[in-house]
Every structure is written in C-alpha cells, then in structure tokens.
Amino acid sequence: MKLTRTLSLLCALLLTPLAGAAGNTLSQDTDAIKQKLSEQLNLQVLSMKDSPITGLYEALTNRGVLYISKDGSKLFHGNLYDIDQGMKNLTELASAGPRLEMLKPFEDNMLVYKAADEKHVVTVFTDTSCGYCRKLHKQMADYNKLGITVRYIAFPRAGVPSANADEMQAVWCAKDPKLAMTQAKAGEKLQSNKCDARIDEQYKLGVTFGINGTPAIILEDGSMLAGYLPPKALFEALEANK
Template sequence: MKLTRTLTLCLALAVTPLVHAASSDQNAQLKQRLTKVLGIKIQSLSAAPIPGLLQAITSHGVLYVTEDGSKLFHGNIYDVNNDMEDLTEAAMAGPRLEMLKPFESKMLVYKAKNEKHVVTVFTDVTCGYCRKLHSQMEQYNDLGITIRYLAYPRQGVPSAVADEMESVWCSKDPKQAMNDAEVGKKVLLAKCDADIASQYQLGEQMGVNGTPSMILSDGTMVPGYLPPKQLLQSIEMH
C-alpha cells in the first residue's frame, strides 16, 4: 500500500478517537481499529521509544500511534544519545527474521564453504547492481558469507521480469539459470510453485523499495549494493 494512502486513511482515526489503550484488552481493540481503518495486518502493539506513543509492527512496516488512538504517524525514530541509532529499523529486525522463515525452502542459496554469515538478498535479474553483486559471488563466499536469493521483480507481478524470474526458480538447475540470467542470457520458460508473487509481497512488507536489498542475519535491512569486504564490515558492525 502506498504511503500516501496510509496517511490519508490515518486521518480517519482522528474522527473517532478510542479510549485509553494502556491495557492489553484496550490494545487489542486498538489493533482491531487500526486493521479496519488501514486495511493492513497489525502484528504487535507495544510501548514506543517515545512516552505516550505505541509502536505498531505491521505488514507494511512500523507505525506509531498515540495511546488514545486518535493520531498516527509513519516515520523513523532516532536515538540522538546513541550515535543516531535508528530505533524504527531495530524494531523491525526480529519480525523480519520471523517473516523469512516460511520462505527458506524457496530461496536460491549460494552457500559459503566456511559459512560465518548468512545474508538474504531481494534481487531482480535485470538490475545492474544485482548483476554486479552476483558477479562477485565467489568473493562473498570466500569471506564466509552465504547469499540467499528471494525474487523482487521491480516491475511487480505480473510482469515480464516476474515471468523470467519464475523460469529461473523453476529451472532444472536454478542456480545455473540464475547465473545465465544475471549475465543477460535467455532462460528457458518454466513453470512451478515458486510463487514469485509471494516473494515480491514479502519484500514490500519488509520495506524493500529497490534491488538489491539485503537482510542481515540479525534482521537489519541494508538497501543497495555493497562490495564483498564492505558487506562483511557492515555485518560485523551489527
């Protein structure tokens, strides 16, 4: 759902404020209200880093709502006293890992022999930086980084790119098909239950808006391409 639609729908909350949402029952009522008004799934509702606000983990990222349910906003909260830590990003780390689990069997995995880290990459076979990342796969693996791919066709689903990525996932040798696709070679048409649409929707739910987008093993999302050594530094920093 587009952010503009989210913000438009949020105005409806101000029309009929809810009672104070401090108790678990009241929080449950607020979750139901948000779900109805926004049309998105509310996975959890808890105290936010700012007093007087509640933090809603949703199927479309993190939202913040006042305890009486009358005001809601979308944005990131940073801790000025802790090196500008992005508290909103940190709040999504755990939920992202849980969201990834059902998709593990659908991933194309380039496993490092001496695996130290696992990074999940939302990729598009027509994306220039995705191709650059893939061309350096051996270097990532040599650093102990296993790369797991999920499909995120930037044109959406259905699209020609989505069809091409389905053919990669459904190939008799998916990793070789990915190797071919990433250098612009034609991949033979193939169909199966890869469910590229669900992979794409998962990316949207996690806040992916471009490729490549990387999910580190702690759930942190790193948007964009990082060279092998720089990715390792980012992993170790987290």
C-alpha cells in the first residue's frame, strides 16, 4: 500500500508541471493568433475557445465568428452546422449569448416602439433607405398589435461616414426621433442635427454581429433573422423560439 501511494505521489508530481506547461502553451498559442489577426487582418478578437471541430479555434471577433487552425495559418468564415442535431447552426448558437450582452450598453440609444400588450421584444438593425426596412416600419402598428415590441438600432448600410449615416444621425437627434424615422423612411429630407447618438458605434456593433444587410432582427435569445418578416410570420417565429 505504501509503495502504491508513493508511486501515485511521484506520478502526480511529474505530471503537474506538464499539465501547467500545456496550459501555458495554449495561452501563448491563442495570444500569438490574436496578435496575428490584429496585425495582418485588423481583427479584434473578443474571445477564443476550442471549436466543435477538433483542430480549430472558435473566435468571436469584431467581424463575427471565425474558425482558425491551431497553428494560426488557416481561417474559415462561414456557418458551421451539426448534421446529427437537425442541421443546428452552431455558429449562430455561439453568437447568440454574446449578442445580448453587447446590446445592453446601447439600450438607451434605441428607438423603442412598445407594444401595449407586450409578449416579445425584438431588436432590429435598420436603415432609412432600405426598402424592406421601410416596409417593416409601415407595419409597425401590426407588430405592436401582436404584442411585439420593436427596438431600432442604426445600421447605415453605406457605413460611417456617409450621407446615409448623416441621415440616421438626423433621425436619432431629432426632437421627435420616431416621427423623424417615419419621415426619413417616407423619403422626406430631414434637417441636419447633432447629438451623442453613437451612430458609428451602433454600426460597428452590427458589423461585429456579422450583419451585412438590413433589416436584421435579433430575437430574445440573441439569435438573428436576416431580412424582413411580416408581422404574423415574425410572431410565429418568436413563439416557436420560446
């Protein structure tokens, strides 16, 4: 028994430094990859962990979720699906939770169209010149009647700076932003206004979420629907997503 205990203790003492060294190597590897992505691709890595595929890291960046080989030489940008779980979108699943956390600091900057009998809350990245954004806005009363509160956040598709971004600045800084939004989406010219609307930050947030078109609808669990959905279809999607 004493011999067994002695051998076990020796093994533990020998293996512990090796485990620590492996952990340090992992940290060093990811730090080196983060630096490489920053210097070569101007990417900011918000978090990095092992991906569902052996040999790849999953990195949440300011350009969405990316997959990177362990040696940092290969990069994949796209959706990863689990065939055995009904084609579950693992990339979307990895993005959902962080999206909700990143939205919180912008809640005071959102234009909120609150439903009287609120059942669901969605956050819509919108643009004043987008045809389907205008269509969604015209149906706002119908979304609200179904119990859907809609929160707008700015995503000028032309980027920042741009005339598009200036128009959205004028909306957010207007005396009545909701009225200004209706006017802008009807094609009316708005008076230029300035305030701390954080349009640039709102746009960058959308880019981090992987948004490249509008409207983009963030559901209550952080998952995202790309594109317009009519009121009834959106309500059904929200109910199914409970």
